[in-house]
Amino acid sequence: MTQGNFSGWADGAAWQWLASIYGANFANEAVRYLLAASLLWLIVHVLLKKRLAHRLIAQWPSARDVRREMSYSFLSLLVFAAVGMMTVMMVIKGHWVVYRNPTERGVAWLVASLPLMLIWHDFYFYWTHRLMHSRWLFRHVHGLHHRSRHPSPWAAYAFHPLEALVNALMMPLALCAVPLPGIVLFVVGIHQIVRNAHGHLAVETMPRGFARHWLGGRFTTTTHHHMHHETAKGNYGLWFTWWDRIGGTEQADYLARFDAATPAWPSGTSANKLSIVEQ
Ligand SMILES: [Zn+2]
Ligand SMILES: [Zn+2]
Incomplete structure (x- = not known):
């Protein structure tokens, strides 16, 4: 059976082929998630835990939170793999275009498409996220992500499956509109899991001073998203702060909390923080 020919459904070859695409997508997403979350966890929560205690935003995540975050992230990976499989099928069938040669559609599009994808993703996430905070959706769907008031990197994909689906549609929606170089899809994918786990x-x-810097202040920080988890109000942005500023949803004490989490000199203890939950 050729890739564009689905005559093998009856003898099972097509199903096997489909399963192999699903499996490859799942493995790809899972490896990225495991690498990003485990490396950040190992470096910040294990190796440098004492040295970075003065930069703890509020509390260390509890082991119970971490277990739940891992379980739901695994579920989300199953959803992401299904969307990835559908995307591959659409590309193979010629409905969407992902090209290998980075300059095939011109150097200008190669250079512009990466920032445009980040801006699109940020826009898409901010508005769908605000929708997720509507009463019904929060209670039945998005509230699950907010069960971690003090999340860990493992919370990167800790979503209800419906929210995982909404989040995963960002890429197919982009491909409905424009052709994209494969390298840009790859970089967007790496960027999203690293910054997601980092957030x-x-x-x-x-x-220190990053959130008040004219350029740095345009990017979201871990403090920004941590505050969103604490109160489930405000700071809805993903990569950039501008939608929260335009929409009037940035938490009033964001900059003060960022300053508090980035003291000029380590106090030597984390006693000035809220009570710390040890693992
Ligand atoms: Zn979150
Ligand atoms: Zn939220």
């Missing part, structure tokens, strides 16, 4: 780190790693 749930519970420890602020950016330099």
Whole structure:
């Protein structure tokens, strides 16, 4: 059976082929998630835990939270793999275009498509996220992600399956509109899991003054998203702060909390923080 020919359904070859695409997508997503979350966890929550205690935003995540975050992230990976499989099928059938040669559609599009994808993803997430905070959706869907008031990097994909589906549609929706170089899809994928896991780190790693800097202040930080988990109100943005600023949803004490999480000099203890939950 050729890739574009589905005459093998009866003898099972097509199903096997489909299963192999699903499996490859699942493995790809799972490896990225495991690598990003485990490396951040190992470096910040294990190796540098004492050295970075003064940068703890509020509390260390509990072991119970971490177990739940891992379980739901695994479920989300199953959903992402299904969307990935559907995307591959659409590309193979010629409905959507993902091309191998990065400059096939011009250098200008190669250079522009990456920032455009990040801006699109941020826009899509901010507005769907606000929708997720509507009463019914929060109670039945998005509230699950908010069960972690003090999340860990493992919370990166800790969504209800319906929310995982909504989040995963970002890429297919982009491909409905424009052809994309494969390398841009790859970079967008790496960027999203690294920054997603980093946003749930519970420890602020950016330099002091970053959130008040004219350029740095345009990017979300771990403190930004951690505050969203604490109150489930405000700070809905993903990669950039501008939608929260335009929409008037940035938490009033965001900059003060960022300053508090990035003291000029370590106090030596984390006693000034809220009570700390040890693992
Ligand atoms: Zn979150
Ligand atoms: Zn939320």
